Amino acid sequence: MKVFVIANQKGGVGKTTTTINLGASLAKAGKRVLLIDLDPQANLTSGVGFSQQFSKDSWQNTDTAPYKSIYDVLIEKLPISSAFVTTSIENMLLVPSHLSLAGAEIEMVNMLSRETLLKNAIKDFKEDVDYVLIDCPPSLGLLTINALCAADELVIPIQCEYFALEGLGQLLHTTKLIKTVNPQLNIGGVVLTMFDSRTKLSESVVNDVKEFFKDTMFQTIVPRNVRLSEAPSHGKTIVEYDPNSTGGIAYASLAHEFIKRF
């Protein structure tokens, strides 16, 4: 079992889209995958259609979730396997999130070993899984730090946009600091997302990132593709929604590269 953290403190760069669709494509390729939604916004949880099982009221209630979530695992110390739910993709499990996780960062501050709550939760878990993918919130707060402490490999999605590399120094610095607590943490790879072949800007971002990250960059570049943005509103991964779209093909290719690398 190898644990991956999908992080970039910038919002909207494709962390959740990559976690869902890389996860689904890995599962499709025969791997056993566990997704952990560590973002209080719970976009991953709704993106795979899980929240659709609940009424809007109970889903949006900020106090308690109508199901067991990552909040219960971190704060109430529930065994992580008790929060597993199946998804419409065979071989892909999910630990859902809920808005109540927003308060967790504050609750965690006074907890013992607050940086390693997730690491300890995963350590206990012995089910047969090949890859654990952790989706992070857009910040370098305690939730992301927990994910970095729990992981073997950091995967950084970078949007082919202006200021793409901005803030990455901070992420890399944090990663360096985390290595003192979690020495096995590696930079597993950088994924470029939302590439637009019509713009010179996308090209120049690719070149900048190539120069900066060299071999850690995945060859697969995820194009901007409307099917990728539509899929979560149907509670579907691209594997179910439109596997032959340019986005679907890109994530399948990323999964193959991923399997080769790890």
Ligand SMILES: Nc1ncnc2c1ncn2[C@@H]1O[C@H](COP(=O)(O)OP(=O)(O)O)[C@@H](O)[C@H]1O
């Ligand atoms: N390759 C892509 N093509 C088109 N839209 C995308 C692509 N990747 C992500 N999006 C859309 O961009 C927005 C931000 O992506 P998301 O994965 O939620 O980013 P993050 O988790 O980093 O905040 C979402 O609306 C998502 O549907």
Ligand SMILES: [Mg+2]
């Ligand atoms: Mg997200």
